[in-house]
Structure formats: structure tokens, C-alpha cells
Amino acid sequence: MNVLIVIDTAEGIIKKSAFETLSYGADLAAQLGVNAVGLLPGATSEELGSLGQYGINKIVHVNPDQPRADDPTVLAGLIASVASTEQCDVIVFSHSLSGKSIAPIVSAQLKAGLVTGVVGLPDTGNGFVVKRAVFSGKAFSHVRIETPIKLISVNPNSYKVNTGGSPATVETLSLPTAAPRVLVTKRQKSSNELLLTEAETVVSAGRGLKGPENWGMIEELAKVMGAATACSRPVADAHWRPHNEHVGQTGVAIAPTLYVAIGISGAIQHLAGVNRSKVIVVINKDPEAPFFKAADYGIVGDAFDVVPAFTAAVKKLKGV
Amino acid sequence: MKILVCISKTPDTTAKIAFTDNNTKFDTAGVQWIINPYDEWYALVRAIELKEAKPDTVLHLATVGGADADPIIRKALALGGDEAYRINLDGADCYQVAFQLAQLISKGGYDLVLTGKETIDYNGSSLGGMIAGINYLPYISLATHLEIAENKAIVTREIEGGEEVCEVAFPLVVSAQKGMAEARIPNMRGIMAARTKPLSVVEPIAQDPLTTVTAFELPAPKAGVKLVAPDQVDELVRLLHQEAKVL
Ligand SMILES: Cc1cc2nc3c(=O)[nH]c(=O)nc-3n(C[C@H](O)[C@H](O)[C@H](O)COP(=O)(O)OP(=O)(O)OC[C@H]3O[C@@H](n4cnc5c(N)ncnc54)[C@H](O)[C@@H]3O)c2cc1C
Numbered sequence: 001m002n003v004l005i006v007i008d009t010a011e012g013i014i015k016k017s018a019f020e021t022l023s024y025g026a027d028l029a030a031q032l033g034v035n036a037v038g039l040l041p042g043a044t045s046e047e048l049g050s051l052g053q054y055g056i057n058k059i060v061h062v063n064p065d066q067p068r069a070d071d072p073t074v075l076a077g078l079i080a081s082v083a084s085t086e087q088c089d090v091i092v093f094s095h096s097l098s099g100k101s102i103a104p105i106v107s108a109q110l111k112a113g114l115v116t117g118v119v120g121l122p123d124t125g126n127g128f129v130v131k132r133a134v135f136s137g138k139a140f141s142h143v144r145i146e147t148p149i150k151l152i153s154v155n156p157n158s159y160k161v162n163t164g165g166s167p168a169t170v171e172t173l174s175l176p177t178a179a180p181r182v183l184v185t186k187r188q189k190s191s192n193e194l195l196l197t198e199a200e201t202v203v204s205a206g207r208g209l210k211g212p213e214n215w216g217m218i219e220e221l222a223k224v225m226g227a228a229t230a231c232s233r234p235v236a237d238a239h240w241r242p243h244n245e246h247v248g249q250t251g252v253a254i255a256p257t258l259y260v261a262i263g264i265s266g267a268i269q270h271l272a273g274v275n276r277s278k279v280i281v282v283i284n285k286d287p288e289a290p291f292f293k294a295a296d297y298g299i300v301g302d303a304f305d306v307v308p309a310f311t312a313a314v315k316k317l318k319g320v
Numbered sequence: 321m322k323i324l325v326c327i328s329k330t331p332d333t334t335a336k337i338a339f340t341d342n343n344t345k346f347d348t349a350g351v352q353w354i355i356n357p358y359d360e361w362y363a364l365v366r367a368i369e370l371k372e373a374k375p376d377t378v379l380h381l382a383t384v385g386g387a388d389a390d391p392i393i394r395k396a397l398a399l400g401g402d403e404a405y406r407i408n409l410d411g412a413d414c415y416q417v418a419f420q421l422a423q424l425i426s427k428g429g430y431d432l433v434l435t436g437k438e439t440i441d442y443n444g445s446s447l448g449g450m451i452a453g454i455n456y457l458p459y460i461s462l463a464t465h466l467e468i469a470e471n472k473a474i475v476t477r478e479i480e481g482g483e484e485v486c487e488v489a490f491p492l493v494v495s496a497q498k499g500m501a502e503a504r505i506p507n508m509r510g511i512m513a514a515r516t517k518p519l520s521v522v523e524p525i526a527q528d529p530l531t532t533v534t535a536f537e538l539p540a541p542k543a544g545v546k547l548v549a550p551d552q553v554d555e556l557v558r559l560l561h562q563e564a565k566v567l
Contacts, residue, residue: 008480010479010480010481015480070484070486071458072449072459072461073452073453073456073458073459076453095445096480097461097462097478097479097480098479098480100437100445100446100449100461100462101449101459101460101461101462102449103446103449104414104418104445104446104447104448104449104450104452104453105449105450105452105453105459106453107415107446107449107450107453107530108415108418108449108450108451108452108453108454109453111415111530112530113413113415113530113531114414114415114446114450114530114531115531116443116444116445116446117443117444117445129534131537133443134441134442134443134536135331135337135440135441135443136440136441136443138337138538138539139337139339139536139537139538139539140536140537140538140539141533141535141536141537142533142534142535142536142537143531143532143533143534144531144532144533144534145530145531146528146529146530146531146532147530181458181488181489181492182458182459182460182486182487182488183486183487183488184484184485184486185485185486185487186484186485187479187482187483187484187485188482188483188484189481189482190481190482190483195480195481197480198480201566225567236498243464243498243499244478246498249333249357249440250333250357250358250361250440250498251498253443257566258560258564258566258567268333268334269333269334272333272440275539278566279560279564279566281556281560282545292545292547293542293545294542295542295545296542296543296545296546296564297545297546297547297548297556297559297560297564298545298546298547298548299547299548299549299550299553299556300547300550301549301550302550305550306550306553309551309553310553310556310557312553313553313554313556313557314557314567316554316557317557317561317567
């Protein structure tokens, strides 16, 4: 029995989160002594054999002459079908927006236990127990999957990417698809070019910035750091920034390597969405701001002085 | 038009997260319970808006839980909705809960089923998709807008790096997030009316969970913050580069 990894694409381009899930699936297959098979539904412009570098053995490219189906039920059907022909009893998804919509449907179709938001490889010593984030990142749980087929979706930015594997074999396959019931009539990109959930570095600002006109310096800092931008909830509620930048318990949950919080008090609901960040830097003029308790590095100071200096210092380091 | 909104009870966002029984159970001592914010602010309020726009809309609420969920469902009824169901089961996993709701939905003949995008305690983001999968209904996750046309729903959903607009004929399942509606506060009239709205308790249908929580764990505490003077930003950048190795 093998491990199947569902490869996320957007407009035919493989997403960064897919490299993590491929690495996760390959390591899990090695742990179980089985093969790792990647599944990519729909047309792509990418060279698939090179995905072997993440440690997988084989790629099944389904319906390469059609765009990736929009209806998650259609994709779920393809995944279930390939899982069966490739004899896979573990299916690995990314806990991305796309994985969140497909994995539960596969779970219901196959009546297979699903654990989402997984942060590490399973313990397969006694059953199949996976660790996942719960309570909005304030705790973890260990969950045993009781069914013969096991579904996992891996949190973005929580698994290291493998390198150096040899090329994978690529098999193309045409499969019949169910009639789609979801018709996409329009698709648009938001201005935030770097995906918040995939970004290694996130620069985030709160009400301390006083108004939307002051975000220029935040965007400038984010640009020199190669970071995505985020904000606190009141900032999105006031429409200073778009809703998709709102991080926290009721917004997006992120786990970047570096999170820089500027003029954000660090309310418990905000921390819930960012506490899995590896390193947290807080810039706040109030030394009593609760965020300093959750921070690794901090500056007690006025953002309007510190942020431009920070940008200049990063520029100096990077030699730009 | 018949709408069902799925409601979950969750600990308040400021609740202390701790575990008992050798880290196998969530410690509910002193915990305040609320309606899961995604269910309330987005799914329920949008459904109420749709009913306000078309008063002949039938709006039902459903939850899966023990009698301790009654105050939560009454609170939801105070915001709006005609009647509610409580399926009398302490759900052990998402599939078990989705299975119960799916049975209620196939009997009830709903055109539109709304859930929140996830609960703030277990963060599964799976309920809507599982209901759709069990009943073979179309599913749209992470919706930020929902409009009703003649015989279909027009839904905007978040995708990585943007949004897409989808059209789906009824019946369907939608999970709701920020953007769908603005949070409301129940008024006195709503609270009074909620007391007399029908709340039916339904016995569950046998279905084992597919997963079991074996233990909980709290993250290791942070070592403490290293402060740098505001005129020493170069030093902060040096620390991030050389010590933390994140720049
Ligand atoms: C159910 C519920 C869910 C919630 N979910 C979320 C969520 O998902 N995400 C979220 O963010 N919030 C959430 N909140 C809101 C949360 O409680 C806080 O109100 C919010 O995070 C505060 O945002 P803020 O830090 O930007 O603003 P404030 O709390 O007003 O803090 C502003 C900070 O800026 C500092 N400051 C001011 N001027 C300067 C300056 N010139 N330079 C440097 N610092 C300065 C101040 O010292 C202060 O610490 C939720 C609340 C509830 C009740």
C-alpha cells in the first residue's frame, strides 16, 4: 500500500505548499516502507519528473489536456479513483484553501478518517496517530485515525522541504470526470502578490498606525524583506486594509519563519493566529503591550521612527 | 427557499486553554461558551439578511450537542431564525457530527446549508465539505459573498491569492467567512421571541467516529523577549540575521 500526495496548482503552476506536502508524503512513505505517488489533476506548464527531488517515486498526471476542474467534488472523485488504482491507503493534502475544500469531500466519499492542520509525521508504532494544531494554535492534539484509508492535510509552513531526490517517473492518465455542478464565472487576483499563508516573512501592522495613509512605510519594509503584509482585525474592519490580510483567531492563521508586528497590542485573539510563527518581532511604543510577552525580539518605540530605520537597516544588510 | 444554518458551541476566544485527565480532556472549568464566531457573524447573519429580503424564506438552525448546547442555540435564535434542532449527541469527531446533520438535511429538504469556515476550538474546516460529500451536494468553501438568484446561488469564495465567483444550482452547502455579513447584537425583542421558538431535540443515528483524540499538548513557553533600543535598529537586524537566522 502506498502514499498518495495531492499536488496543489493554481493556473497550472505548482504551489509552494505542494513542495512541503510532497516532502511530507515522501518521508511518510519511507517510514512505512512503501512508495510515494504524487497526483496532479489538470494541465500544467511544469516539468513533473523533477518533483522527484522532494523524494517521491512517481507522478500520476490526470487529464493533462484539460484545465484543473473547478468543482471540488469532481476533484475529489479523481483523487479517490487514483488512490484506488495506485493502491494508496494514505492520502496527503495541503491544508490550503484548496485542500480545505477537497479533503473533507474525499473523506465522506471514502468514509475515511481525515485529520486536518497536521504539523508532523504520524506515529505509526501503534496505530496511526498524527499531531495537529487546535484551539487556534494555542494547543496541539494527537489524533488516531481508525479507518483503513487515512487522510491527512498538512499545515502550510510546518514541514521542511526535501532536496536531492532522483527524478520521478511520470504517468499520464485520462479519467472520466463527473459533470461539474460548480461553475466559475470570474476569477480575480488580489493586490497582495505574495500569499500570506505561504510567506516565510510577514510584516503586519495594527491600529497603532493611525490610518490607511500610513501603510506606505509598511509596504516598503515588506518589500525589502520579501515579506507578505498582514494586519489586525480592527484595521480590516475599518477597511484600512483588505479582509484577506486580517490575521488572528477569526482571520487567517499563519506560521511564517518571521512575523514582524508593528503597532499591534497583541490581544489573545490576534496571537491565536500568529503564535506558530518561528520568530516574532514586536515594535510598539507601549512597553506594557501584551505582545512583548509572546515576542522573541522587541523595540519599545514609535513605529513612525523605527520602521523607516528598520527598512534602511535591512537594505544595508542586503546591499540594496 | 429553505435554509439551514449549522451552529456550534465553542469556548470564548479569551478562555484559558488547559487539559485534565492526564491531558486527554479539555478543562471546561470556568470556561464561557459562545456561538462559534464564523457560524454566528457570517453564516447566521447572512441567512437572516436573506430572510429579511424575502420574508417567506424558512430559516432553521441545527446543532449537534448535549443539553448544555441549548443556551447557545437559544442565543442564535435571538438573532433570528424560525426554529431549531438539537441532535442529542456529544460528537466525537467531525465526521460523526457531519453524518448527523446530513441525515437531518436530507429529511428537511433544504435549498441552502450554511456552516462557518471552521470552529475556533478544533479548527477542522471540514464540516461543510463532509456534509456535502455524504449527501452528494455541491460544496463551496470559504465564501465571502452570497447572493440568491432565480434558481441558483452566486457565491464568491477565497482562493489562494484572490477570489472567484461561482454559480451553483440549489441545493448546495456553503462555508462562510469574513466578508459575508457584519456581526449583529441581539435586541431585547429577539431575546424574548427566542424563548418561545420551537427547539426540537432529535435522537442521533448510530455512526462511529472515524478518528479519536488520544492526547492534548500545550506548546513550550517562549524564552522571553530580547529588547533592543529604538535607536539601535541595526542591532536588531544583526540579531535577526546572525542569531535567529531569519533574515
Ligand atoms: C471574538 C473575537 C475575535 C477576534 N478576532 C481577532 C482576530 O482574528 N485578529 C485580531 O487581530 N483581533 C481579533 N479580535 C480583536 C482583538 O481583541 C483586539 O481588539 C485587536 O487585535 C486589536 O488590534 P490592534 O492591536 O491593531 O489595536 P489596539 O489594541 O488598539 O492596539 C494598538 C497598539 O498600537 C500601539 N501603538 C500606538 N501608536 C503607536 C506608534 N506610533 N508606534 C508604535 N506602536 C503604537 C499601542 O501601544 C497599541 O499596543 C477579536 C476580538 C473578539 C472579541
